Each structure stands twice: as C-alpha cells, then as structure tokens.
Amino acid sequence: MSKKTQNWAVPLIAVLLGMLVGAVLMLIFGYDPFWAYYDLFSTAFGSLKLIGEILRAMSPLILIALGFSVASKAGLFNIGLPGQALAGWTSAVWFALAFPELPKVVSIVCTVIIGLVAGGITGAVPGILRAYLGTSEVIVTIMMNYIILYVANNIVRFGFTADMLRSSEASNRVSASASYQTDFLSSLTDGSRFNIGFFLAIVAVFLVWFMLKKTTTGFEITSVGFNPNASEYAGISSKRVIIMSMIISGALCGLGGTVEGLGTFQNAFVQNSSLAIGWNGMAVSLLAANSPIGIPFAALLYGVLSVGKTGMIGVPSEIIDVVSALIIFFVGANYIIKYWIRPHHKSVKAKGGQN
Template sequence: MSKKTQSWAVPLIAVLLGMLLGAILMLAFGYDPYWAYVDLFNTAFGSVKNIGEILRAMGPLILIALGFSVASKAGFFNVGLPGQALAGWTASVWFALSFPDLPRFVSIICTVLVGLIAGGIAGAIPGILRAYLGTSEVIVTIMMNYIILYSANAIVRDGFPDSFMRSSEATNKVSEAASYQLGWFDGSRFNIGFFLALIAVALIWFMMKKTTTGYEITAVGLNPHAAEYAGMSSKRVIVMSMIISGALAGLGGTVEGLGTFENAYVQTSSLSIGWDGMAVALLASNSPIGIPFAALLYGVLSIGKTGMIGVPSEVIDVVSALIIFFVGANYIIKYYLQPRKKAVKGGKN
C-alpha cells in the first residue's frame, strides 16, 4: 500500500479499531454496543439542531488542531493549547464587553484580532524561551497552562468592572453585535467560527505547501542544523511557528467564548477543547485537509453521546482515547498494511 493511501487508511482503521474495542468494553460491562452506537448516531444526526451543534463544535477544534499541526511541523509539541485558547477567550470577551455598541462587522473583526494577538503572545513566550535558552517547550507550555488558567480566573473575579459581571464568577453575556452566533439550524449555537475555521484551513494549507514560510517551518522541523546551514534562521522560525500556533489556538478560544457561551466565567480546569484539538490534529496526522474530517468525528461523538440511553458518556470518551492510541501506535497498523515478500523456495540453483 502506498504512503498516500496509508495517510487516510491508517486513521480510518484506527477509528474502526477504537469503536470495536469500545464495543467490547460495553459488552464487558453489560451494555449492548449495537444499540449504543445506533443511539449515538441517531442523536447526532437525528435533528437539524444537533447537526448545527456538531458544526458548532467543529469550529474551535479545527482552529486549535491547526495550531498544533503548525508547531508539530516545526518539530515542537505544543501542549499549551488550552492556555492559549483561554487567553484568546478572556481577552476577546473583555473587548466585547468594553465596546458593546460597535457595529457587528467591526466587533467581529476586532475580537478576532484580539483573540489572535492574545493567543500569539501566549505562544510566543515558550517559543522565545525554546529558541534562545534551549528550554523544553513541553514543560514550559504545561506550566503556562496553569499560569494562564489562574490568571484568567483572577481577571474574571477581580479584573473586570462590576458592570461586566452577572455574578462573582461569571460575566454578563456579550451584546448581540459581539456574539458570533447566527441562529441557524433550528436555534442551535452554530456560529461564524465554523467559517473562520474553514478559512484558516485554506490559509494554513497554502502557507505550508506554497510559501517560503511553510518550507522553512518544515525544514526546521526536519533538521534545524541543516536549515541553519542552508541560510535559514532556526530561532526566528521557532518563534514564528509558536506565535502562529498560539494565535490559532487563541482564535479557537475566541470562537468558543463568543460563539458557544457568549461570556467568560471561572474555569475549574484547563479547557477541554485544547486537549481535544490536539487529539484531532493527531488523528488527522497534522494534515490541514484531514483536520476538518477528524473534527467532524469528534463533533459527532461529543453530541451523539448525550443520547446513549443507559450507557455512561465516559464510554465514548474511552472510545476517543482508543482511537488516538491506535493513531499514536500507527506503526502497528502500517506493519500489517505493508506488502509481504514471498519466501523463495528451493534456495539457489
């Protein structure tokens, strides 16, 4: 099987194996996997509103997954996506509440820029430390998640003016002009984040495949020393790739904040969309074209699991984890997809 065929066959097989093991798990605990999966897909696609919710869920996942893929192409494991997304969420809501009377088009443009900048700054910090001090981006981004989480919570509790607050731990909803929701799909929370995500897919694909910037990011990711020898500045590329990665995650958080919840509130833990976006990128093998399809699967699972009668929703979370496990262990799948050489009988003549 060619590498091009493996690029889509391996994730597909990983999905099937994950669902198969999920079915075995359900049987082990006394649940009927057939009807569980029937309920899941009937719920996901059984109403116009739920279809809108699936598309709504895809927006931030695609944006955050794109951010992870850019960092991965540069050779870095950006684990700071939840914090970068939360930075964009908090900053964009602050702007929307501060300027509620802006025309909708202007407000959307401004909040998109604010989310990009906030996420970009959050991504730049570990990028600079990695480029100039040689620190591990994994450790720094993990710590940045906690720094941003507790800082954002402090801002919500004590930083916002009292006029912005609905309670001690949640802000008012943003004005209609600042909201990303469109009211389509039978009143679902579908919003413009879906379209922003598709635009981002096209831009990142073009950047990585057709521009010098994309070539430099890929070259540094493959071999930073060879890239330096060829005249590229690996430090500049490292910082730039982390800024782009953080900016995309920040925009994903903006979409979640202004498109799904329409406010900011105290978070009890790191944003789950950050981790899910990372999983989406891994499932798509960091391909910008594959990311929307992986996000669609995650959207279907997240919306559909609410209708699995009698089956704990955590089972689907386990299925999602198993899918990522098989993607991560794709060498096992590739081993069985590779053609086998036939043994030569009779030895030499």
C-alpha cells in the same frame, strides 16, 4: 499500499479499532454496543439542530488542531493549547463587554484580532525560551497552562468592571453585535448555536494549508522540523522559525478560544481546570496526522461523538470518552497498523535445476 494511501487508511483503521474495543468494553460491562452506537449516531444526525451543534463543536477544534499542527511541522510539541485558547477567550470577551455598541462587523474583526494576538503572545513565550535558551517547550507550555488559567480566573473576578459581571465568577453575556451567533444561522439550523466561527475555521484550514504547502515560510517550518541543523546550514534561521511557528500556533489556538467564548458561551467565567477543547484539539490534530485537510474530518468525528453521546440511553457517556482515547491510542501506535497493512514481500529462493 502506498504511503499516500496509508496517510488516510491508518487514521480510519484507528477509528474502527477504537470503536471495536469500545464495543468490547460495553459488552464486558453489560451494555449493548449495537444499540449504544445506534443511539449515538441517530442522535447526532437526528435533527437539524443537533447537526448545527456538531458544526458548532467542530469550529474551535479545527482552529486549535491547526495550531498544534503548525507547531508539530516545526518539530515542536505545543501542549499549551488550553492556556492559549483561554487567553484568546478571556481577552475577546473583555473587549466585547467593554465596547458593546460597536457594529457587528467591526466587533467581530476586532475580537478576531484580539484573540489572535493574545494567543500569539502566549505562544511566543515558550518559543523564545526554546529558541534562545534551549528550554523544553513541553515543560514551559504545561506550566503556562496553569499560569494562564489562574490569571484568567482572576481577571474575570477582579479585572472586569462591576457592570460586566453577572456574578462574582461569571460575566454578563456579550451584546448581540459582539456575539458570533446570528439569527440567520440559528434559524437555518433550527435554533442551534451554530455560528460564524465555523466559517473562520474553514478559512483558517485553507490559509494554513496554503502556507505550509505553497510558501517559503511553510517550507522553512517543515525544513526546521525535519532537521534544524541542516536548515541552519542552508541559511534558514531555526531560531526565527521556532518563534514564528509557536506564535502562529498560539494565535490559532487563541482564535479557537475566541470562537468558543463568543460563539458558544457568549461570556467568560471562572474555569475549574484547563479547557477541554485544548486537549480535544490536540487529539483532532493527531488523528488527522497533522494534515490541515484532514483536520476538519477528524473534528467532525469528535463533534459527532460529543453531541451524539448525550442520546445514548442507559449507557454512561464516559464510555464514548474512552472510545475517543482509544482512537488516539491506536493513532499513537500507528506503526503497528502500518506493519499489518504494508505489503510483505516473500523472497523466493532459486532451486537447483529451475530457471
């Protein structure tokens, strides 16, 4: 099997193995996996509204997964996705509430830029520390997740003016002109929360693919990811590329948080923990092997699982969370899958007297 074929076969096999092991777990705990999966998929695709919800759930995951993939191409492990997404979410909602009368097009453009900038700034910090001090971006981004979480919560509590707040821990909904939802898209999907964030995500897929495959910047990012020392010898500044990669990564995550905030919830509120879309976006990117083209398909799977699990009758929805984790486990253990699907050549020893 060629390497190109393995690139799509391994994630597909990982999905099938994850669902198979999930089925075994259901049997162990006394649930019928056939009907559980039937309920899941029939629910997910059972109505136009739920299909719209799948597309809505995909949007932030695609953007955050793209952010993770850019950092990964540069040899970096950006685990600060939840914090970077929350920075974009909180900043964009504050702007939308502060300027509610702006025309819709102007408001959307401004909030997109604000989400990108907020996420990019939070991504730049670990990038600069890694480039100039050699600090592990993993440790820094983990710590920054908590810093951003508590700072964002206090911004909601104390940074929003009284007329922006619905309660001490949640803001008002943004105006219709600032919301990413539209009457047209809602009516098209029978009242779902499907919004323009999906189209922003698809545009981002193309732009990231084009950058990585067709531009000098993408070549430099990939080169530094493979070997920063050789890249330096070839005249590429690894420090600049590291910082730039983390800024782009954070910016995409910030836009993912903006889409979730203004497209799904349409307000900001105190978070009890790091954003789940951050971790799920990482899982989507891993499942897609950090391929921009593969990310929408991986996000589709996660969208189907998240929407469909609500319709499983008598089966705890946490089972599907376990299935999702198993899929990523098998993706992480892809060397085992590759071992079994690669061709095994048997050497034939020549025997005396035979040609």
